[in-house]
Amino acid sequence: MNKKRTSYAFLMEMLWVCGFFAVAACIFVLAFAKADRLSQNAENLNHAVLAAENAIETAFAEYDEASAPSETHSGFDRYWKICEPADSEAAYFMKINSYAAEGLLHVSVEISDIRGKGMETIYTLSGARSLAAERRLP
Numbered sequence: 001m002n003k004k005r006t007s008y009a010f011l012m013e014m015l016w017v018c019g020f021f022a023v024a025a026c027i028f029v030l031a032f033a034k035a036d037r038l039s040q041n042a043e044n045l046n047h048a049v050l051a052a053e054n055a056i057e058t059a060f061a062e063y064d065e066a067s068a069p070s071e072t073h074s075g076f077d078r079y080w081k082i083c084e085p086a087d088s089e090a091a092y093f094m095k096i097n098s099y100a101a102e103g104l105l106h107v108s109v110e111i112s113d114i115r116g117k118g119m120e121t122i123y124t125l126s127g128a129r130s131l132a133a134e135r136r137l138p
Contacts, residue, residue: 044092044113047080048123051094052109059098059107060129069099078115091115092122104128 055074075085076092085093093114098107108126112119 044122047076048092048111049125051076051080052111052123052125055094055096055109056107056125056127059096059109060105060127063098063105063129063131065100069097071098072096093119100131103131105131 072095073085074094074096075083075087075090076094077083077087077089078091080092083090091114093112095110095112096107097109098105100106106126106128108124110124111122113122
């Protein structure tokens with residue numbers, strides 16, 4: 001009844017292998033999660049840039065001396081479709097400020113993410129356009 005005891009070396013080796021693969025799996029899962037967050041942030045930045053450029057060009061095109069200075073608010077849902085900023089599905093907020101000074105129309109656009117805690121600015125764009133060119137047109 002004398003059983004030969006097997007060595008624990010094989011058991012220790014298997015534990016090390018399992019531990020290594022568990023750590024490697026955790027690292028890969030974290031890397032893919034980080035890549036997903038970076039992709040979402042890049043997509044939001046892209047949409048914010050396009051929305052800000054459209055807003056600033058629209059403000060330049062629709063300028064009226066009677067309406068300056070002005071502040072306009074707009075909102076977007078999580079798919080970047082336009083909605084009211086007060087709507088429950090609003091995920092992004094756009095603030096457009098415009099004023100005329102020294103012959104220039106100054107417009108600034110700020111787009112923020114309002115889904116988390118507070119407002120996190122995604123993108124800000126400012127520009128100015130000469131008002132003298134507007135007066136020369138018939």
